[in-house]
Amino acid sequence: MTADPVALAWAYLSRVAEPPCAVLADLVARVGPVEAAERVRRGAVDDGVARHTQARREIDMAASDLELLAARGGRLITPDCDEWPLLAFAAFGGAEVKVRGGPPLVLWALGPQRLDEVAHRAAALVGTRASTVYGEQVAADLAAGLVERDVAVVSGGAYGIDGAAHRAALASDGSTVAVLAGGVDIPYPAGHATLLHRIGRRGLLFSEYPPGVRPARHRFLTRNRLVAAVAGAAVVVEAGLRSGAANTAAWARALGRVVAAVPGPVTSSASAGCHALLRNGAELITRADDVVELVGRIGELAAEQPRPATELDGLSDDERRVYEALPGRGAVTVDEVAISSGLAPERVLGPLAILELAGLAQRQDGRWRIVRAAGRRSEARSFTARLV
């Protein structure tokens, strides 16, 4: 069916070496995919490339892989495509990052969302599979808030935090991207088959592994670099002290992305990894707006958080002192106010007048009493003022 020799070459190269494979990527960069595939197939490559391709070079499933992908409505995203997220993958340019893992050779993708578009405005919400109700609730709240502000939610499709984030994004009709550690035809975990299917129909599923490849521990770690790369920030919602999410955060840092974490109860081991990240300089996230500020346009600031206010807020120090000097019950003379406030009598008169104007105190037969509105009382009882 698919006879495009370039696509066939990319598909062959995608399987012949375990990605990421820097030496193979270099070869492709030098001679192009068709010639590179041909040389690998013939074994006409240097020792470096041979070492990484020797085990699988005789396996050519390119045509059937592409047919399977096409049958599912998927596509191969290559560096030649408009959809290739050039900007996002530019972060792999750093020599240090390249040693650990460069950009993917190609991506096997499924879903209506365009990768370059979502990568333009995306946040990764990641975390432990051993999540708590708290963590899942926060992941869902963040995801819903993000897609509401047109930020795509990227995650790994796993149980726990990942799943909660994807689900909430879908529920809000938002963009969500699952980066898989195996072929896009392998639903992993199996219990998320339906969820992944929905992401593949409404969002975007992608993987650097060809169809049929099963996830393995090292592939999850390798996959994490792509989660980090296509998102402007990696937000760890819940993670134990050892967690794959910490690995995603490390990738994000290495790629120059913002690392962020959600705090939680210190009594919860599922938040211990987040607290460790926060100690190491991760941004503290409490709501979706905080994340938008990190991944959004420059100047797109979070709304000020509402802050409880009291009617005493606008008072000067002396006015507060005089207000406090008024007894809870009964009325007092100006001299009594002076003594209990410690202010000279002439410094008490001005503040009393202000308090009267503000409806906080009233004069009666030359004595002063406090005025308390029904609702004001409880507020006045909380000693909330800050250092002035």
Add this chain to the structure above:
Amino acid sequence: MTADPVALAWAYLSRVAEPPCAVLADLVARVGPVEAAERVRRGAVDDGVARHTQARREIDMAASDLELLAARGGRLITPDCDEWPLLAFAAFGGAEVKVRGGPPLVLWALGPQRLDEVAHRAAALVGTRASTVYGEQVAADLAAGLVERDVAVVSGGAYGIDGAAHRAALASDGSTVAVLAGGVDIPYPAGHATLLHRIGRRGLLFSEYPPGVRPARHRFLTRNRLVAAVAGAAVVVEAGLRSGAANTAAWARALGRVVAAVPGPVTSSASAGCHALLRNGAELITRADDVVELVGRIGELAAEQPRPATELDGLSDDERRVYEALPGRGAVTVDEVAISSGLAPERVLGPLAILELAGLAQRQDGRWRIVRAAGRRSEARSFTARLV
């Protein structure tokens, strides 16, 4: 009874101006407490001092105040006493801090603990009165852990976090100090009368206000600077966005003390103030050891937190890859391992031998299979490795 003219002078001065009163403190520093008291009494002072002392200068309760204190077994701590925490109050030396509030003139104290000794190794645990069960539990855990490591727990005696901290310190037979915003004879809040009484018998209660003075809003804020001053670190356990604890933290920062905060659920408004502090550079606290590290001797480090380990931890990248390439069930040939791992066959043999030695894989009729201990299985399933 008490006829010591110096003590009487200090006691008079303590009431005549609302503390902290920089101009009065300056006068005392210049001419000594006895002469200063005499001049204030006579009104023979400059306008600055007059403004602050005029309202109360004719009130002299010094003798009865000292009698009341003595009757309760208390003492007046003055700058002349050995117990005066000179080092702790040296932090008020900064000009900026002096404007907002200098050191206390004297302290009215009750309890067997010596202030200079506790101030040498103390942490303030403070927080909202509107605490949650979580916050109180954390406050209690921190307090118990601190006194176990000989760190005194300083707080404000209030409901909520303060009370939980004091109580846990007492329950562990540790030092605890309550700094009051009114006279030491005024139990505030009234519901903490028993708790404060116990602190006065086993720990230390102190206040810069003479007996009979009632707490008022501005006195809580003024009191907070002393909580901050006598502790090496101010740890905010739970606090709303507007909270007195934020004021204590601000004082701690101004006095060069460490500001620290305990994270909590982002869904809890009682932790919102803590998260705001953490964003502004407060140290993140999850356990008592973290606090000991902040207030303890140099080099007194927190114990490493235990971290779950797996038997795969010591493996090299290739060994992991080979391990992951072994199927969950059944046995495979070396060539099959090479293909699924993507490693050349000769690079597979060494890792297989290592895995066999580690008891993670075994050879059978020329084929290889994974070995799983009963307990290892669940660990092996969690993809926990970090970026290498």
